[in-house]
Amino acid sequence: MDSRDEQPDATVAAGRPLDRRAELSEFLRSRRARLKPEDVGLAPFGRHRRVPGLRREELAQLAGVSVAYYTRLEQGNGRNVSAEVLDSIARALRLTDAEHAHLTHLAKPKAHKKKPAARQQQVRGALRQLLDSMDGVPAYVVGRRTEILAWNRMAAAVFGDWAELPPAERNWSRLVFLRPDYRELFVDWEQKAIDIVCALRMDAGCYPDDPRLSALVGELSVKSEEFRRLWATHDVKEKSHGVKELHHPLVGDLALQFESFRMTDGSDQSLVTYHAEPGSPSAESLRLLASWGTDANRAAMR
Helix, strand or coil: CCCCCCCCCCCCCCCCCCCHHHHHHHHHHHHHHCCCHHHHCCCCCCCCCCCCCCCHHHHHHHHCCCHHHHHHHHCCCCCCCCHHHHHHHHHHCCCCHHHHHHHHHHHCCCCCCCCCCCCCCCCCHHHHHHHHHCCCCCEEEECHHHEEEEECHHHHHHHCCHHHCCHHHCEHHHHHHHCHHHHHHECCHHHHHHHHHHHHHHHHHHCCCCHHHHHHHHHHHHHCHHHHHHHCCCCCCCCCEEEEEEEECCCEEEEEEEEEEECCCCCCCEEEEEECCCCCHHHHHHHHHHHHCCHHHHHHHC
């Protein structure tokens, strides 16, 4: 079996929890800054604008709340805000569904049961069996903090044999931002990096008290200028399908369609699969990789 579900042990350094109030404040400011009065049907408020985007007064007018009320919310005080007010603000800011959910998580956090910091994310046995049965289909399970929890033989052939990495390195964020070979693997590396940061932002909104998440964000912020730049945008989104273009070291260019299926068991895990258009050069390349298996990447390194 090529799938793995080991995760970093208890010796991983714990970071300080993310400041939920600061996250709420910066998220609202960043969303307000990207809109102009003309974008939302308002006449410009005053000739000289000292800040980019909408002013608080304009946003409050659009949302139907007082300026003082919105100001308190943007300062991070969302304790008593109602769902209806959040809906109005989300509409005024033209938030996507993912951004709306993120705003709600930040302003009205759900109570989570305390879990031991060292507790590993577990992948159900039946799900691991499903991975192993998917011949010719690269597939893996990703959990919280972009951790790669389990994978099949074809995923190892396409993305590299994660079994050879220390458990702490089996993480998409570390692979994308800290490994040069993954920068070369993804044709549009910038978009992959954006997707990773957006996923981490969503996770941070749901679990700001997670010390491992805080430690990961801190590590990447220190080691990667690109991560710092993207993290500062406060962008959030979820991608359930799309196309990834890869430049594999052995078979060359691959155009693979991916589908992401979120588990509904509360595990915060997703099954991600890749496939090529039938009859395409990428489909033939996948067949070649399937015949080589995990030896494909070893051959490519020679």
